Each structure stands twice: as structure tokens, then as C-alpha cells.
Amino acid sequence: MRRASWEQKIRGWSLLLVTTIAVVLAGCPSCEDVPGDEGDAFVVLMDASPAGLDPRFATTDASAKLVGLLHEGLITMDTADGTMEYRLAKRIEQTSPTRYEIELRDDALFHDGTPVTADDVEYTFMTLDEVGSPFAGTGNRIEEFELFDDHHFAITITEPHAPFEVDLGMGILPRHICEGHDSCPGDPVGAGPFQFEKRDGELHVEFRRFENYFDGSPSIERLVFRVIRDDNARILALLGNTADLVQNAVSPLMMPVVEDAEGFEIQSSPSFGYSYLGLNLEHPILSDVKVRQALAHAIDREQIVEYKFRGTARHSTGILVPEHWAYEGDVEQFEYDPERARELLDEAGYTAGDGDYRFELEFKVSANNFRRSLAHLIAQQLGEVGIYVRVRAYEWGTFFADVQSRNFELTTLTWPSVLEPNLMRWIFHSDNVPGADARAAGANRGAYRNDEVDELLDRGKRETDREKRKKIYAEVQQILARELPYISLWHQDNVAVLREGTQGYYTTPNARYDSLRSVVPAPRPQ
DSSP: OHHHHHHHHHHHHHHHHHHHHHHHHHOOTTOTTOOOOOTTOEEEEESSOOSOSOGGGOOSHHHHHHHHHHOOOSEEOOSTTSOOEESSEEEEEEEETTEEEEEEOSSOBOTTSOBOOHHHHHHHHHTTTTTTOTTHHHHHTEEEEEEEETTEEEEEESSOOTTHHHHTTSOOOOHHHHTTOSSOOSSOOOSSSEEEEEEETTTEEEEEEOTTOTTOOOSOSEEEEEEOOOHHHHHHHHHTTOOSEEESOSOGGGHHHHHTSTTEEEEEEOOSOEEEEEEOTTSTTTTSHHHHHHHHHHOOHHHIIIIISTTOEEEOSSSSOTTSTTOOOOSOOOOSOHHHHHHHHHHTTOOOOTTOOSEEEEEEEESOHHHHHHHHHHHHHHHTTTEEEEEEEEOHHHHHHHHHTTOOSEEEEEESOOOSTTHHHHHHOGGGOOBTTBTTSOSOTTOOOOHHHHHHHHHHHHOOOHHHHHHHHHHHHHHHHHHOSEEEEEEEOEEEEEETTOBSOOOOTTOOOGGGGGOBOOOOOO
16 A cells, blocks of 8 residues: 555656656746846845845845855855864964954955954954844854954953854854944945845845955956746746856756756755754643654655755754764664554553544645645654644744744744754754744744753863764763753755856755855856
């Protein structure tokens, strides 16, 4: 029975692909936002609009991608292998557990031609709380900021904080423009490889190369980001020779359409992204760890990765990928075992008679077609062990607001960039359970509380010795894998579709666009 069911799904997906091809060739009546000819611009298609271009408020993935090209930080993690690289900083020396002496490079300019100085760095970090930045914790952690001259300064923090150097990746803003304002007036001005040109609503953002960028002016003269929310419309724009790059915005089920098209090449590489099933632990049923373990046993991740993702993802055991320095693989795992799932549900007291469901749950997801189809498949698998799951899809803003306010039972989301393990504190520490009046106060949206995990996470952020940190986070991962505040699903690969002949592009583990600074565009067919 199960094999036949999967064969039926495969035939259905094949039909979907054929239908998609027909839509692309015939034209799509719902594709009003397909871009026209952008001339000599290098065009990147995106599936979501950036909320803003100020690095102090760039909390969405779409915003962070663009902010990284406009605003340069002291360091960056947006590299080919996810390791730290100096940018505005020429040297960072940690002279004690709480003191950092920093030398700025002397050839960095803002887009208005003024030099980047230590005074700008001080302004950026020391006013985060004042302007209401969600990253205010970084500034509040600074006890003293000492200016020696335009290119030398020291930062003393209140207590040891292992990820502090990573926090220095925030884009530096020009004090002479932004001071005295909660948000910088006028067009965004940074020190990155591209400078702001214009923005037309939510669907079009245009940059141009910064000729005086300290690391050499990019080859791309005009860089256009077009937002196309409809999956079919994005495929149409790509195949219609109106775009040069699409990254992680083509459904895996539609990739055969692109693979069969001429004039494109596909890059795929492992990512540091992490997809999970989120649970509201204040729900009377989901608060039972046996129920959560049953859910984990009931989901066939391997089949989903094989058939839905066409192999462009891998099963995860926790928030960190195996390549990460703090990864711990010796954790409890819940392989697909529907019979064990049924036993756990029985033990939890949720039995079912013939034809009856044990209980019902609501599964909230975004309206994205692919994500919605994944939710329906997971709901079907949970139904096979006696759990009725009703999938509800919502427009992104409504959906995410509900998740932030814990107005959900089940949900699924992705952390796109898990580089620093201290992120686990933001997600799982009981101090970071958001409240009704402070939905952005933390990301522990499922209200997980464990005193031992809290203590370990506090130690992990203070410990600066990497090997000792690794042992601390190994314990955290083992507890999380056992208690399942999240049910780990998969790490999806980064997949970029490029115009054939494009040189110098590479995907980063956190799926940022850093390599556009070095890309040589391919000629667009006439």
C-alpha cells in the first residue's frame, strides 16, 4: 500500500511539472509582476521583499541579503565556507577575555566619499538601544568604547562573550548622516561594494557598483533585485531571459523545467540552514514529551527528502550541520517508525478506536505552494498513526505574526544561517520566550523551559575556549534531541540557477549574495 501511495504521488508531481511547462510556454495570466527587459543590469529574482535596508533593523533574510552588499561590517561570515573574514577591520586583537583592540583599514569610504572612521563604529554600536534596534544587546554589552585615533579603538565588554567578534559583522553607518535620527534620513549610505540607486515599492530595488570600494570595484555596473512571489511567474521570468540569477527560489519539483532549458547552469552546495517542526509546548497535548517523540517517529524524512526535494536536502539531527565545529552527532534520533509512534501515543494515554483519531492538531504554514505541500504530506503521515492534522496556510505577515505570538500548535520554519551556536540561546533559553507585548523579545516561540539547558547556554556564551564550548554545546544538543522542543527535519541545499557563462559566483553556507562583488556577468541573449 505504501509503495503504491508514493508512486501515485510521483505521477502527480510529474503532472505538475508538465502543467508548469505548459504555463511557462503559454504565458501565465497571474504573472503581472514578471519583469521586462532591464537592459544591461544584472537581475536577481527573489521570492520575498526586503523589509528595509538599515543593518540595525535587518531581521529578515531578504533584508540581510541586500544589506550585506550595501553596508560593510568590521568582519563578515558571508564567505564561501562560513568562516570569519576581516572587512573594515584590518586587525582585531583580544587582549583579555573582555577587551578587544581594533585597527580599521585606512582606505574604506562611505558611498558619499567620506572616510570610515572609528567614530562611525562607535556611533553604530553605542546607539543601537537608543534607536530601538533588535540587536541592542550587542551595544548594551559594551562597557567602554575607547577612541585612540581615526583608525584605532578598543572595546571593553561587561563580561566574556564568546560570539562577540561575530557580532562585529553589523554594517557600519555614517555618523554624520544618521546621528540624531532613529532611522538614517535619505537613501541608504554604507561602505559596501554596491551603493543604493532606487527602490520602486516592494518589488524592485536597484544598486549600482561603488567605484571607490576598497577591495576593488565590482564588475557588475547595475544590480537589480526583482521580487516575484508567484512560483510560476518566477520560472517564466527566468526562462524568458529577463534574469541572471535565482537562488533558493525555485521549487525542487520545478527544477527539471530549468534543467532541461538551454542557457543556464545550476550550482548546488550544502547549507547551514535548518528546517524544523515547531511545537507550542504550552499546548496540553504537545507538552507531553512522549507525544513529541511519537510525532518524530511518524514523519518519514528520508522519503520527503528523496521525492519532494529530489535529493537536495539531508536529514538533520539538530540545529547544527555535521560540518560545524560544535556539531554533536551522538544524540538520540527518532527514525521513521510508525508502530513505535503508535505505542508512544498509547503510553501517553491517547488511544484510538477503529476509524477514530486520537486527537486533532492545527498545522500553520505560509502560503508558499511548496511549503504548503510539505505540510500536507507531513499531516498525512501523522494521520497514519491516528493524529488528525488540519493544515492552515496564511499570507506571510499573518503567519509569522501568529508564530511570534505563539498562536499556533504546529508550524514549520527554517533558520537560514546557523553559524554561531549561541543562536541556540536565542531560540531555547527561557529568558527568550516572547510575550504578548514583546513578540520580538526572543525566538523561544514554543515556550521551551529547562533550567539545565539555560545554565549550559549561559556558560556557552561566556566560555571563550572553543574546545570547552564544544563540550557545552554537545550537552545542549543531546538534551534538545531527547526533549524535542523542535522536531528536526532537514538541512536544505543552496541551489542557484545562473545564466550560462556567469563567472565568479559561489553560494555561501548562509545563502547570502557576497560573491556578487566578484561576479563577471554573462552576456544576455538577444
